Amino acid sequence: MLQFLVKRLIGFLFVLIGVTFITFLMGFLAPGDPIRTLLSEHFRPDLYAQLRHEYGLDLPWYQQYWNYVTHLLRFDFGLSFKEQDRPVWDLLKDGVPTTAELGLWALFLQIVIGVPVGVVSAIKSNSWIDTLNMGTMLTFFAIPSFVLAALVQVAIVWLDINTNLGWPVANWGNAWQYTWPDIQSKLLPILVLTAGGMGYFARVARTSMLEVLRQDYVRTARAKGMIERVVISRHALRNAMIPLVTVFGFSLGLIITSTFFIEELFNIPGIAQLTVTSITDRDYPVIQATVVLLAVTVVLGNLVADLLYAVVDPRIKVQ
Amino acid sequence: MDTQDKNPELASREVMLPDMVPPPVDLLDVPNDAAVSIVPGEVIAVPSDLKPKKSPTPLQESLRRLRRDKRAMLSLSVIALFIVIPIFGPFIYQHIGGLYQSILNGQIGPGVYHNPFHQELDRQDEFISAQYWLGTDAIGQDLLARLMQGMLVSLTVAALVEVVDIGLGVLVGVLAGYFGGWIDQLLARFTDLMFAFPGLLFAILIVGIFGEYADTYLSNIPLIGGNGNARLILVAFALAFSAWPMMARYVRGQTLQLKEQQFVEAARTVGTSNARIILRHIIPNLFSIVVVAATLDISNTVIGEAGLSLLGLGVRLPGSSIGLMIAKALPVIDTYPWELLLPCIALTTIVLAFSFLGDGLRDAFDPRSKDS
16 A cells, blocks of 8 residues: 555656646747847847846756746746736636636536446446437537537527527636526536536446446345345445546546637636637746646546545555 | 367468467357257258358458448448548539629639638628538638538548557557566656646647747648648647557557467567567557557547637638637527538537447457447
8 A cells, every 4th residue: 555655656746747847848948038028129138138037047947947846836837928027827816716616516517427327327238228328428428528519509599599598608607606697607518518528437337337247246145135226236336436436537637628618618717718818819828837737637636536546446455 | 269260271370370369259250050950860961151261360350340330331431421522522512513703703613612712702601502502601601612621621630640649659559568668667657747638738738839830930831831721730749749648558558468479479489589570470460459549549639620720729710620610600609500510510420430430440359348
């Protein structure tokens, strides 16, 4: 167990260093001279040299990288190019709760809907329920999130025109508040973001459950006359849940990629939308900051999944 | 255990053909009339099926299984259309239709008004007609011509990405699996690192930062540079770079298994060099896993390119891409939903076709994987 933990933590550190180095390198190689952007067309050479020194851009790359990492640890992502003298974190901090809310709801619903659907499919395997469940789930998994979002919007617009439903199409209420108008605007984006990962959870849950139902101990439990409901809930289900922990990391990645489209299409003021705007504005520090934030979130999510795996699977403790 | 092993001809040849991996067990493949009931004293007629004949190779067996999979075959024909339409479609489409007296452009033929970049500003947002087979968009461009151009872009990016994906994935995967050691360690660390940038995150970072370089330096390249396509190579590179570690991981796993097989051991015993073992014995046996992984990856690549163009990071106007068509149709969603539905349907069809074909190929190459 201890060996497993140490190994994972070392891997985690290595990935963190790699991720920060890649984002640092991107900023290092980004086109344009930030100081030149900061000063306008005409500037004094001595002022240019002075600013360059103040921002630490005259240092060798490894010292710049060290500064970058130490600043990151203090949530200092540098200054925005576009809105001069404004820290990047200032721009980002309003978007973070919104994106987190969107993503966490989607992750929650994926597990709450996807897993039971997959389990029911496995119990009723090869029946029409299984075919219907898995057909729906795999379609949700295969359709790109932005296509699903666009189709949902077409449907809502059509309903709004032809009935007096008045459902908001592309809007977002206040972060973490749930009055009726908030729920109305948040429901559809969250559901669309849920769809992809939900299909994946259902698929893995079905496979894992089928695998467990084939095991000898399930047959033994049935043979000694145990009620089917107890066999499934006590013997099969618990063991079938173990591999699902590994889906967690993959699903987090899927959510983060889809967030870019959902926030763009539904006009949600999160950090993904801010990133896309920053790309058009060539505000590189903002792009670097969001990518680092999201990548670290993924790495942390994977670490948590690994640790959870060690907790729920007793075989790892023994090793 | 296996119908193939009972064939004496094959059994004797097996030693000389070390490449032969035992074909997967498929009990359903035994012909029904093979079970002949034997009555004592009766002359047994040997059914023609049991007479020795040239047995099919594992690849032929797999293709036969694939041909019976209706969904995979349907997907294959959709994919054939996806390749043929954007390459030959525009030439044909630009020769169909009569002369048109345009108010703004004078008398023009189909070569002009069926051109994806031509605007007919008084014919905006039209529905399907004889002149415009799939209608026109908000600036009077032919939607079918735009769609074919967009599919060509998807096809180009998919081809570029798969070349890098397969080349790099197989090279690194085989070396890591066969030799292990530092290259294996390096691959493992690198894969862990790339998994921190899930899906499009890496591509968004690369294109977001270097898009400006691409606009400046790559827009003069003929064919794939001009007409707003300057970022295509960058998009393809970014997508390939985040795709190949997965391919390398699959290849590594398969190589590890193959390395332990008897035919590799036999080859090593007779003094075959490592390079020759890899080229003649390992790589040919990676065929199935690489084809399946690449097919499934194309689906991700097509989504990736469309998504990046939708966000304004890939193909830009006046170029055309399926993602760009979606982005352009979003503002008119309430009045002309058809303009949005068309690219959505096209993209979903292509993506589903590659996913289904990938699944079908996996089942065909390894029938045991079917129920998992």
